Amino acid sequence: MKYEVLIQSDAMAPANASDGRTRDRVAQLLLKRGAATAAELGAQLGLSPAAIRKHLDAMLADDLVETREVRHQGPRGRGRPAKAFVLTAAAREDLNPHFYDGIATAALRWIAQRQGPGAVTEFAAAQVAALEERCRAAICEAGDDPIARAEALAEVLTAEGYAANASTIASGGQLCQHHCPVAHVAAEFPQLCDAETAVISRLIGTHVQRLATIAHGDGVCTTHIPGPQRVNVTTGNAITVRTDT
Structure with missing residues (x-):
């Protein structure tokens, strides 16, 4: 509000x-x-x-x-x-929604100037570590299916304030976050988005790809979750299995 x-x-x-x-x-x-x-x-x-x-x-x-x-x-x-x-x-x-953003941005600039971009990456990873543990505990019963884990993860992220939802699409799944608490800071320091994407990948148990972020001006943070693949016995090529049928 x-x-x-x-x-x-x-x-x-x-x-x-x-x-x-x-x-x-x-x-x-x-x-x-x-x-x-x-x-x-x-x-x-x-x-x-x-x-x-x-x-x-x-x-x-x-x-x-x-x-x-x-x-x-x-x-x-x-x-x-x-x-x-x-x-x-x-x-x-x-x-005054941007006051704390300004302090956080200034702090990360200070870290980057004195210790280099790698220190910002380490800081970002440390910041999402606690979130990862809370999410891991909540989705442990979702099984091994990446889409089911994404749906469970969306519920936890919503409780954390990210307003998230997961859906099944033709090529697998999609995790959307409609709110980002660090969007203004991440606009200058994408390491924050990278750290969060890595957490999503580890929690879901498969490689994921960020397609859009609020920090870069998109309306929603969108993460693509590839569906399971099988080999086409005729061509020998890998194809993605639809999970919404």
């Missing part, structure tokens, strides 16, 4: 769209202020206390904000102590 400030009257859009825009405004205001009470947010945004609390409750449920008790210098008045709302780390990252 990306936060954007949209200049449009709430009265001109459906209720859910209006709610989304109002929460965008709340998030942007909290980003600027750091912390604010419901009353302060309502006053700034021109909303009633009941309206602002409805939005804050929804953002609390989505782990976009968290509360902190407001400290008073003098004697506290009657009633419950006021609570200030702050953005969670995940919400701040959504508002």
Whole structure:
């Protein structure tokens, strides 16, 4: 979910769209202020206390904000102590999605300049090692069939945030990842994609080929998984066996 400030009257859009825009405004205001009470947010945004609390409750449920008790210098008045709302780390990252990418890219440039491209390759392999172990444990029951293993792998990668799916095609199988958490960094350092492709190959148990990557401007990271081959007894040539019949 990306936060954007949209200049449009709430009265001109459906209720859910209006709610989304109002929460965008709340998030942007909290980003600027750091912390604010419901009353302060309502006053700034021109909303009633009941309206602002409805939005804050929804953002609390989505782990976009968290509360902190407001400290008073003098004697506290009657009633419950006021609570200030702050953005969670995940919400701040959504508002500034490229900040960590910039730090990671700078770090890899530093490594490459001082220790060479080989050090970046080693770093990339180390980064995906833990992912490989988690995926291996999850697909161990998929058997030896590469396509079945690809389907199991897609489920694990989806749980890891890659939004993956596997499908059978005429020449074998295809693993698609619709999200890449390191796309901006991998655009400059393809070693990250290479390391991930090597992991996919080892987990599926066969050679695979990357056909497209989000890092290079494609809409989806697509990996081709060749189907099993047999020899044509007439020509002696290897042919790919269709697995979708």
